[in-house]
């Protein structure tokens with residue numbers, strides 16, 4: 278049904294117009310308590326076998342909505358009612374900004390991909406904080422993804438991220454430092470460890486200072502060289518971060534200027550996940566995103582060591598029931614394989630972690646492969 282609506286109607290409309298329509302529909306859903314609750318009852322994951330704990334937060338299922346869809350934290354409840362186990366809102370910047378000129382969002386239907394150069398269009402941290410403060414009518418895990426305001430120079434980046442973190446960390450179930458979007462000039466340079474260390478240290482101080490200690494993750498690009506992936510992984514361990522999200526969109530493509538997401542990103546995203554897992558084992562949470570299209574992809578990411586999986590482009594092509602269907606299929610698959618919990622799947626096919634220099638003494642480094650427990654869960 279959705280395939281028909283997509284091919285006959287949606288794909289003929291401007292991609293960003295459809296995006297705004299969808300956000301509006303989900304925002305409306307977010308303020309209709311009865312419909313929201315009914316949908317949540319029908320579509321959200323309720324199977325105890327799908328529950329995952331990571332960094333002390335309990336997720337009803339492993340598949341969440343990646344950052345970039347709900348940039349202004351307007352419709353997380355609506356997305357949760359459609360079956361996502363968590364919603365990562367943002368990227369939110371300290372100051373509101375319009376983003377890049379339109380057109381800035383392009384579908385590559387034949388490749389099941391999207392190119393975007395949105396440029397962090399959002400109303401800013403203060404507006405997002407007001408929205409996040411609203412009472413939640415259905416249970417929803419909300420991650421908050423923060424980035425640098427475009428007009429702020431690199432020298433002011435840390436202060437800019439800290440300003441967002443101060444406003445948003447107390448309202449987030451977890452906080453993400455995004456240094457990997459390709460559409461803010463210079464942003465990805467912040468992935469260099471020499472710049473990333475002071476940035477993450479300062480944001481972590483803010484996140485650690487909230488009443489519940491907000492877990493902190495960093496989101497990285499698929500275009501990092503392998504050694505740089507290792508370097509960020511080692512830094513995350515050294516600083517005591519809660520996790521790494523891999524990956525953002527890639528600029529390695531021959532199309533429109535912008536970041537490419539969807540099916541063509543699948544291979545590299547999985548490769549980065551495997552590399553990270555080999556480096557950090559289960560000492561920090563890995564969140565895998567990039568080219569996830571169906572239950573097989575989610576399963577593969579879990580086996581490779583991701584505790585949580587996210588998708589965006591797969592949902593664009595898969596339709597409104599995408600997340601709900603995948604969670605239902607995961608429930609069946611867990612039982613078919615003789616597991617009682619999805620957490621037993623995590624890292625099953627991952628090789629043992631190579632010990633990073635900073636963490637040689639950590640006892641978890643010797644955990645056997647396939648131990649399969651979700652990391653964290655200490656709060």
Ligand SMILES: Cc1cc2nc3c(=O)[nH]c(=O)nc-3n(C[C@H](O)[C@H](O)[C@H](O)COP(=O)(O)O)c2cc1C
Nearest residue numbers: 343344345368393524525538539567568588589590
């Ligand atoms: C239109 C669009 C906007 C995005 N905006 C953001 C963003 O603001 N912040 C961010 O961290 N990632 C953003 N992303 C990247 C996604 O979160 C995700 O990392 C990437 O698309 C790969 O996943 P996918 O193949 O499932 O789409 C965006 C992706 C798309 C398609």
